[in-house]
Amino acid sequence: MRQIRAHWWKILGIAFVLYAIIGGLLMDAPRLAILNETIRNLYYHVTMWFAMMILMTASVVYSVRYLMTFNQDFDQKARIAAGIGIVFGLAGILTGSVWARFTWGVYWVNDPKLNGAAITLLIYLAYVILRNSLDEEQKRARLAAVYNIFAYVLLMVFLMILPRMTDSLHPGNGGNPAFSSYDLDHTMRLVFYPAIIGWTLIGVWMGQIRLRLENIEKQLQDDE
C-alpha cells in the first residue's frame, strides 16, 4: 500500500502514455483533407511542447529558489529539468518535422511556431554550454540561475510577440481554424489531455531517476 501511495503518479504516467499510444492510434479521429490520418500526430507532437514548457517552467522555479536559498540541490534540479526539457524539445521538432513533410510538403518552413521552438532550444543549449564552461560549483550555479531567469522571461515575451507579427501555417494562427474546430465531437480531447499529463509525468520521472543516479554516483565518489 505504501508503495502505491509513493509511486501512483508513475503508474498514472505509464497508463496515460500507453493510452495515448493505443487510443491515439486506434480510436476514431476526424477525417480531413490534407491532414488525413496524420491528425493523430497531435497526440505526440503538440504534447511534447506542453511537456517541454512545463519542465522549463519547473527549471526556472528551481533557479529562483536557488537564488533565494543558495541551496545547491535546487541548482541540480534546475539543470536536470532543463536537460529533460531539451530532450522533449528535440522530440517535438522531429515529430513536427515529419508532420510538416506530410501536410505542408517540406521538413522546415519559416513559421513563428517553428522559429519559437528553435530559439527555445538555442537558449537552453546555450545554458548547457554556459554551465560547462564554469568550473567552480557555486559560481556556476549562480550564473546559470541568473541566465535561466533572464532568458526565460525574454523567451516568454518572444513567444507572445512573434505570432502577432507574422502569419503562421499552424492551426489557430494566420486565419487557420484552431484544432478545436476540427474536433467537433471532442473525441480528440479524450486522448489529447491525458497524453499531456502522461508525457509530463514521464518527464518528471526521468528527472527523478537522473537525480537519484547522480546522487548515488556522488556518494560512491565520496566513499572512495
Add this chain to the structure above:
Amino acid sequence: MIGTELKTLLKKELVLEWRSKFALGGILLYVLSTIFVAYLSFVKVVDVKTWNALLWVIILFVSTNAVSKAFVQEDQSKLIYLYTLASPQGIILSKIIYHAILVWIVSMLSVGVYITLIGNVVQNMGLFLTAVSLGSIGLSSVLTLVSAIAAQSNNNVTLMSILSFPILLPLLITLIKLSGGAIDGLAWSVTSKYVIVLALLNVIVITLSYILFPYLWRD
C-alpha cells in the same frame, strides 16, 4: 543617494574609456571595416528588405563587440574594490547607461557610414532614427547583463554571442519591423504599436537586470 552614486560611476566609466582611447578607436574601426566588407560584397543593395536586415546584423555585431568588454577591462581585484564602494544596483545602472550611450553613438555612426556607402532608402528618417535609438538601449542593456555573466567564464567571446543572440531576437524582430515601416515611409500613427512594444521590452530588460545583477557579483 543613488543619483550621486550613479553620477560618480558614470564619470568613472567615461574616464576609463578616455584613458584607453585605442579601445574606442578599435570599435570605430570595426564599424568602418564591417560596413566596407558589406559595401564591397553588395556594392548596391536594391532590395529594401536586405538593406534593412544587413544594417541590423551589422549593428548587432558592432554592439556585441562594443559591450563584450564591459566587465572584462577591469581586473578581478579592481572589481572587488569597486564592489566594496558602490551598490550593485548603482553599478549595473551606470554600466547600462554608459553602454547605451556608447552603442547609440556607434549605431548612429554605422547608419551614417552605411547610408553614405550603400545608399539611402529610408523615407521617414525621424522614425528610423527613433528605431535605432530604442534599439541601442535594448541591445546595450541585454548585452551588459550577458557580458556580466560571460566575463566570469573562461570562454568569454563565444559565450557572449551564444547567450545573447537567441534572447535578443524578440528585440531584433520588432526593430526590423519598425525600421521596415520607417523605410516604407509609414506614418507614426501606424507604427506606434512597435514603438510601444520596444519601450516595454526595454523596461522589462532593465528591470530584470536591476533585480538579477546583485546575484552575479557576489563572490
